Amino acid sequence: MQGSAGKDVITTLIVAAVLVWALPLMVGTYTLTVLAIYAMLGLSLGLIWGFGGILCFGQAAFFGLGAYTYAIAAINTGESTLPMILAVMVPGVFAALLGAMMFYGRLGDVYLGVITLVVTLILFKFINSTAGPQYTIGNARLGGYNGIPGFPTLNVPGRTDLSIWGDGLYYFCAAALLLVYFGVTWLLRSPFGRVAVGIRENETRMSLIGYDVRIRKTVMFATGAAIAGLAGALFANWGAIVTPGLFSLSQSAEIIIWCIVGGLGTRFGPLLGAAGLGYLKFLLGQQSMINNTMLMGLILVLFVLFLPRGVVPAAMSVWRASVGRPRRAGRAGAVRRNRRKDRVDG
């Protein structure tokens, strides 16, 4: 096990290094930066939904919270190191509280969906209505619908004169994504991750074995939110403005679409889905023939109907079948089986 893990790390590092080096030759780093951020955001939902079995309809809430925390803290401190840390902590703590409320109440799937959706809407409505000058945190005006522009962007820790932008930001985001990816891999290989997958498969059994399902789900949820918060902070740096649109339902929907298209129960699927669809959106943004929203909706419907496991698991099973290695029971298949049982708690 140890040996294969080490080999995996090296393979991933090599592939990632080649990609990070080769992609800027084809696509501008400005676009690539946001794709890396989307990939991280996709990974955050892929972790809690695909491996934790927690369907969160409001991942955008944590993304937006991270971005706003960064912007507000950066205006107040004038540098970026503490704001980055806060941008990870605040969504994490917020999600831990929210998660504790939901999981200790033993709410079912649908109710989880409703509550996360509603919380996203509350944040969206609240931030949207903060246009007046009375809404300030420290020196930062919340700005309502217009968002917060003009906050200090990322700089080398301790050196406010050395800012990280352009190509530098791209390499920073790519490195952050790689670190998060390794972190998620490590988490899933740890006993905690194994138990989390067990909980996804059969919650009752895991709690009868003696694991505290509630605290584990809460921690899982908070971890996903912290990753989304980091993605949000990086997004704030990339865009140099934060707007209430980050909290919107369409943002949440997009994250879910990435995960479905890429494939649940894999680490690579949501990442690929996010980057791929993000790039598609970028290409579509350059023309006006096809409506972007319509296409995204169509993609989601078609995938749920025809390829509910997503691209990566499907490609993997085709690969296994063609190479002729014995097939293991697909992880994504297990998610599907679980989801089919949902009728009982509806």
Next chain:
Amino acid sequence: MDLTIVIVIEMLYAVASLALISVGLAVVFGMMKVINLAHGEFMMMGGYATIVAVNLGINVFVAMLIIAPLVVGLIGLVVERLVIRHLYGRLVDTMLATWGLSLFFIGLATIIFGNTTTGISTPISGLAIGNYQINGYNLFIVVVSVLLMIGLYLVLGRTRLGLIARGTMQRPDMASGLGYSPERIYMATFFCGSALSGLAGAILAPLVGLVPTSGGAYIAKAFITVIAGGPSLIAGLVSSASVFGVIDRIFTFAMSPVIGEVALLIAAVVLLRLLPQGITARFFRGRM
């Protein structure tokens, strides 16, 4: 005194409009355990159907009460045949697929009608109570809502059709053994649910400026009203609409409309945490 009457009417209106917004979703969810996240877009299309019909010179009440429900019902029928029927019994998948549909319809409406605000004027003029002026149309919404609830109760509880529908929802195998096709009944129910969504959208259309993304404003409210209502269709709808409507109005009057909406949503989260099976799982158990 006048103020009291105005406040009471406002409260009634808040409750009635919540019930109206949610009734289409409640029929589909309560009877078929399908959550239609495109519900808001069905309402949006009902609104557009009304506006188009009125612009073609059709009487506004005919457009609202007949044309819009029919148009949206038919769209619902197509959706049911193409998408929903493959997903019965898979709650989360239907939610995802209908969310996709919702995005699809937003995009479609943007292509057809453009990303601009359209609207029609309110067909009923305001009336004065003492020193206060109230919107006469709000009273119309209250009346329609009450009639709709009574109608729904009568159809589901007192007719053979309602009996068959409820029976199929409980035991499809048994209904099918007795010679009724569950497939057809699901189809008909989804048609009715969509038509009700269309009706709600049409009736609310004169009050709001309609844009393709209007549906988003309704879906969360409808969703929480239905979920918080719990298993009994009508009792659940009325009770949760009353709770949320009153909370919304109290905070709107005391502070601001935005705080009212936020208070409504927070109340929903708290209520769901305390009564995760909905209000009617605890009270009014077993009623319809």
